[in-house]
Amino acid sequence: GAGVSQSPSNKVTEKGxxxxxxxxxxxxxxxxxxxxxxxxxxxxxxxxxxxxxxxDKSGLPSDRFSAERTGGSVSTLTIQRTQQEDSAVYxxxxxxxxxxxxxxxxxxxxVV
Amino acid sequence: SQQGEEDPQALSxxxxxxxxxxxxxxxxxxxxxxxxxxxxxxxVHLILxxxxxxxxHSGRLRxxxxxxxxxxxxxxxxxxxxxxxxxxxxxxRNSGNTPLVFGKxxxxxxxx
Numbered sequence: 542g543a544g545v546s547q548s549p550s551n552k553v554t555e556k557g558x559x560x561x562x563x564x565x566x567x568x569x570x571x572x573x574x575x576x577x578x579x580x581x582x583x584x585x586x587x588x589x590x591x592x593x594x595x596x597d598k599s600g601l602p603s604d605r606f607s608a609e610r611t612g613g614s615v616s617t618l619t620i621q622r623t624q625q626e627d628s629a630v631y632x633x634x635x636x637x638x639x640x641x642x643x644x645x646x647x648x649x650x651x652v653v
Numbered sequence: 654s655q656q657g658e659e660d661p662q663a664l665s666x667x668x669x670x671x672x673x674x675x676x677x678x679x680x681x682x683x684x685x686x687x688x689x690x691x692x693x694x695x696x697v698h699l700i701l702x703x704x705x706x707x708x709x710h711s712g713r714l715r716x717x718x719x720x721x722x723x724x725x726x727x728x729x730x731x732x733x734x735x736x737x738x739x740x741x742x743x744x745x746r747n748s749g750n751t752p753l754v755f756g757k758x759x760x761x762x763x764x765x
Contacts (some may be wrong), residue, residue, distance in 0.1 A: 544697075574752055583741065583757035584696075599730075632695065639745070641686060641698035641755055644700055 543567075545580045547633050547645035554623055554652055562618040562648045566635030573616050575608055575641060584632065590616065591638075623652045657685075657756035664764040672729040674759040677722075677740030684717055685725050685744065686753070690739045697728075699740075734765045753765040 546565040554560050554584050575587040586600035590610045601607070605623075610616040620627055630649050634642040654665040660675045661765040678685065686760045698735045702725065703716045709716045715728040729736055738754045 576755070584755040586746075586752055586754055588731040589752035600752075630694065634696075639683065641701050642688075642696075642743075643698065644688075646695045 543632055543644050545635055545645035547631075547648050549648060550646060551649045552651070554650070556625060556652055557622055558623045559619065559621055559629070560630050560631075560650065562620075562650070563592075564616045564618070564633030564635075564645060566614065566616070567643055568612045568614075570635035570637055570643070571613070572636045572638065572642075573610055573618070574636075575618050576634070578632060579629045587618070587631075597635045620650075623650075625652045628652045655753065657744050659742055659756040659759045660756065661759060663760045663762070666696070666732055668732060668734055668763055668765050670732055672736070672761055672763070674727045674740050674761070676725045676727070676756060678725075678742070678744050679723065680744075680747060682720075686743045687716060687725075687727050688741045688743060688755075690741065690758070697750050700714065711732065720744075729761075732761075732763045734763050737761060737763045755761075 548563045552574050571592045572588040578584050578586040588608045589597040605621045610617045630647040632647045634644045636642040657676045657678045666672050686701045687699045690696045700716050702716050711761050713730045718725045739760050741755045741758040743753040743755045745751045
């Protein structure tokens with residue numbers, strides 16, 4: 542595709558349910574990032590994939606959060622047993638090594 | 654963990670004036686990037702400046718980098734109402750292939 546694609550664009554879920562957020566990076570980009578942004582705040586780093594290296598998971602806020610990247614391409618961020626404080630916009634980005642990152646439009650998650 | 658910090662947090666100017674935003678960071682970097690965000694969704698890359706560069710231009714944008722002070726500035730000249738957005742600086746968290754870490758951003762309002 543021409544850019545980074547995220548789905549769904551909006552997700553409303555009940556507290557306690559699991560959700561999966563998907564990111565399709567730009568073809569050929571070796572790096573993939575997940576960030577979370579609460580209203581009016583900066584970007585909170587969650588997880589980083591770079592090529593075949595072990596992912597940097599140091600930003601994941603709890604063990605309810607996990608992510609995988611299959612075949613070095615599509616990535617899925619999973620949040621188990623969602624809580625209201627998980628409500629935010631989840632942004633995915635991809636890049637070539639040490640260059641600018643291209644962002645998707647994000648998934649707005651609302652936990653009710 | 655926070656790497657870059659933008660200053661000021663908010664800036665309001667009249668159309669035609671110049672806008673200057675600053676970013677300070679903590680660790681050694683190989684590059685620093687500026688991004689723009691409209692409406693709380695995807696970020697758009699504006700400019701990347703490498704650690705061996707001191708100044709870079711792109712259209713009405715001018716970025717400076719002072720590695721001795723660990724700071725950068727973004728200047729938007731002859732601002733337009735359409736420049737209203739949040740602006741973020743981003744740096745690799747550590748040297749090498751590490752994730753980009755963003756500051757909290759500067760909210761720029763350009764009044765027509």
